[in-house]
Amino acid sequence: MSAAVKSAVKPVIKRRVLDRDRLEADIVAVAVRVFAESGYEGASIASVAEQAGLSKQNLMYYFPTKQALYQRVLDDVLDEWLARMDLLADPQGQPADMLRAYIQAKLRFSREHPWASRVYALEVISGAPLYGEQIRRRVVPLVRKDIEVFERWIAEGRIAPVNATHLLFAIWAMTQSYADFAPQMALVLNRKLTARDFAEGEKMIVEMVVCAVSLKGKQIVET
Amino acid sequence: MSAAVKSAVKPVIKRRVLDRDRLEADIVAVAVRVFAESGYEGASIASVAEQAGLSKQNLMYYFPTKQALYQRVLDDVLDEWLARMDLLADPQGQPADMLRAYIQAKLRFSREHPWASRVYALEVISGAPLYGEQIRRRVVPLVRKDIEVFERWIAEGRIAPVNATHLLFAIWAMTQSYADFAPQMALVLNRKLTARDFAEGEKMIVEMVVCAVSLKGKQIVET
DNA sequence: GTCTATAATGGGATAGAC
DNA sequence: GTCTATCCCATTATAGAC
Numbered sequence: 001m002s003a004a005v006k007s008a009v010k011p012v013i014k015r016r017v018l019d020r021d022r023l024e025a026d027i028v029a030v031a032v033r034v035f036a037e038s039g040y041e042g043a044s045i046a047s048v049a050e051q052a053g054l055s056k057q058n059l060m061y062y063f064p065t066k067q068a069l070y071q072r073v074l075d076d077v078l079d080e081w082l083a084r085m086d087l088l089a090d091p092q093g094q095p096a097d098m099l100r101a102y103i104q105a106k107l108r109f110s111r112e113h114p115w116a117s118r119v120y121a122l123e124v125i126s127g128a129p130l131y132g133e134q135i136r137r138r139v140v141p142l143v144r145k146d147i148e149v150f151e152r153w154i155a156e157g158r159i160a161p162v163n164a165t166h167l168l169f170a171i172w173a174m175t176q177s178y179a180d181f182a183p184q185m186a187l188v189l190n191r192k193l194t195a196r197d198f199a200e201g202e203k204m205i206v207e208m209v210v211c212a213v214s215l216k217g218k219q220i221v222e223t
Numbered sequence: 224m225s226a227a228v229k230s231a232v233k234p235v236i237k238r239r240v241l242d243r244d245r246l247e248a249d250i251v252a253v254a255v256r257v258f259a260e261s262g263y264e265g266a267s268i269a270s271v272a273e274q275a276g277l278s279k280q281n282l283m284y285y286f287p288t289k290q291a292l293y294q295r296v297l298d299d300v301l302d303e304w305l306a307r308m309d310l311l312a313d314p315q316g317q318p319a320d321m322l323r324a325y326i327q328a329k330l331r332f333s334r335e336h337p338w339a340s341r342v343y344a345l346e347v348i349s350g351a352p353l354y355g356e357q358i359r360r361r362v363v364p365l366v367r368k369d370i371e372v373f374e375r376w377i378a379e380g381r382i383a384p385v386n387a388t389h390l391l392f393a394i395w396a397m398t399q400s401y402a403d404f405a406p407q408m409a410l411v412l413n414r415k416l417t418a419r420d421f422a423e424g425e426k427m428i429v430e431m432v433v434c435a436v437s438l439k440g441k442q443i444v445e446t
Numbered sequence: 447g448t449c450t451a452t453a454a455t456g457g458g459a460t461a462g463a464c
Numbered sequence: 465g466t467c468t469a470t471c472c473c474a475t476t477a478t479a480g481a482c
Contacts, residue, residue: 037349042264044475056476058448066476118348125341125348125403126260128410136410143411166420166427169408173400174393181399184347185392187359188366197389204389204435211434212427214443220434221444267457279458281466289458 024062024072027052031073036118040070040130067130074123074131077116078138084109085142088149095159096210103175103205110179111198117179143168159213167212174205247285247295250275254296259341263293263353290353297346297354300339301361307332308365311372318382319433326398326428333402334421340402366391382436390435397428 030052034043045066049059063069087102110117123131150164178185178193178201186192253275257266268289272282286292310325333340346354373387401408401416401424409415 037352039262039264039345039349041262042349045477046475055449057450057478060477061447064477121348121403122262122345124407125344126262126265127406129260132406132410135407139407140410147411162430163423163427165412166424169400169404169424170397170427170431173396173404176404177392177396177399180344180348181392181396183350183355184358184362187351187355187363188370189388200386201389201392204386204393207385207438208393208431208435211438211443212431215430215434219444220437221442268459269457278467280460280468283459284465287459 020062023054027054027059027062027069028073028076031069032077032119033115035070035073036115036122039122039126045069070130071134073119074134077113077120078134080113080116081109081120082138082142088146095153095213099171099209099213100206103171103209104202106171106175107178107198107202107205110175110177110182111193111195114179114182117176121176121180153213160215162213167209171205171209174201174208243285250277250282250285250292251296251299254292255300255342256338258293258296259338259345262345262349268292293353294357296342297357300336300343301357303336303339304332304343305361305365311369318376318436322394322432322436323429326394326432327425329394329398330401330421330425330428333398333400333405334416334418337402337405340399344399344403376436383438385436390432394428394432397424397431 027048031043031048034048034051037043038047043066045059046056048069049056052059059069063072084105085102087105088098090098123129124135128135147164147168150159150162150167153159154161154164178198182193185197189197250271254266254271257271257274260266261270268282268286269279271292272279275282282292286295307328308325310328311321313321346352347358351358370387370391373382373385373390376382377384377387401421405416408420412420
């Protein structure tokens with residue numbers, strides 16, 4: 001085979017691979033929303049295919065089973081999330097600043113990827129029957145690392161001696177809820193959540209967290 | 224008809240009604256768990272019937288459709304929850320004490336009724352497609368009332384001028400997560416949640432909330 | 447890779463005897 | 465109220481032509 005033929009063939013293959021990647025990404029993007037709205041059993045492949053603009057059978061060429069599509073959806077959710085949440089590593093940073101950045105990052109994820117947040121939440125609430133092992137392998141170590149950072153801060157006297165584990169649970173719960181419970185918040189506010197609501201939520205959460213970790217050997221007094 | 228016959232008939236009818244109530248309650252108790260574990264679509268009435276010890280067709284004599292069973296499940300969840308959460312009314316109570324009692328009550332519900340909490344969460348996260356109207360009618364007014372209590376405290380200078388709405392969202396998120404995210408917490412802790420974990424969570428949450436509402440015109444200083 | 451056609455299953459719901 | 469039997473439909477998944 002001549003070099004000319006080789007160079008003519010290879011780019012075609014490469015482009016087709018890219019096309020396939022993009023198509024799969026489009027399918028996954030639709031699937032995230034459908035799974036979040038209907039749950040695993042409630043979501044139908046036909047619905048995903050229709051909204052992604054291809055036939056059900058064609059979708060199953062790319063994802064041979066519903067479970068495979070679901071696993072891929074959760075894999076992508078975790079990839080996206082883990083890429084943004086590796087934030088507590090800087091040993092120089094001030095705890096209050098790093099906590100603020102952490103809360104901001106998690107809230108931004110809730111705002112920009114509400115479906116991702118929800119499909120993950122649905123899986124966890126149901127007891128993680130299909131994704132528990134992946135959570136154990138990919139999420140738990142990261143959580144433990146974050147908890148250790150808090151505990152180091154405590155050991156070094158940089159924050160108050162709070163329960164690091166439950167502090168992290170609290171931060172997660174509050175930030176996650178701006179995606180997961182947004183439908184209920186919208187009913188209470190009588191409107192959809194706005195950027196301003198997220199900003200006010202952030203202010204409240206940061207205030208609570210920073211206040212709690214600032215109480216070591218101190219007290220609240222009148223000014 | 225003699226009085227003797229009357230008195231002989233009525234108790235029989237009454238007992239049958241009570242039996243029916245108890246049977247329905249048993250079915251609902253099973254259904255709460257099944258819906259929480261599998262979601263609305265994922266739950267099958269055959270599974271509920273089997274675990275409740277009766278045939279699918281027999282269950283459908285009491286609950287003619289799956290939706291009817293689901294609505295009843297959520298109705299009962301709300302009844303149970305609303306009965307415990309009407310706690311912020313006492314105009315004499317100290318804000319910090321009432322907040323603590325509120326957090327304790329919500330955490331106790333998460334511990335004692337995790338399935339109820341989860342089935343409600345699944346419905347909300349999915350956008351409340353089948354129960355949104357009931358939430359609007361039964362939950363939202365109560366939430367608004369609680370927010371007004373916070374705002375009255377602020378107006379009276381009894382707590383710091385925080386955002387009352389987001390403070391309540393935060394309390395809800397943190398307490399609710401001890402039911403909804405318990406599976407993930409268990410993975411992090413490498414064991415099931417214990418009463419002690421709930422106690423430590425309560426301490427952390429109360430500390431954060433009370434700290435945040437105690438900062439009006441004050442500051443944190445070294446002792 | 448995309449299509450038509452179809453198999454195979456599960457599950458909600460109904461009919462009617464007892 | 466409980467049972468047997470059955471219908472009906474949606475949905476996952478496969479087969480095979482092009």
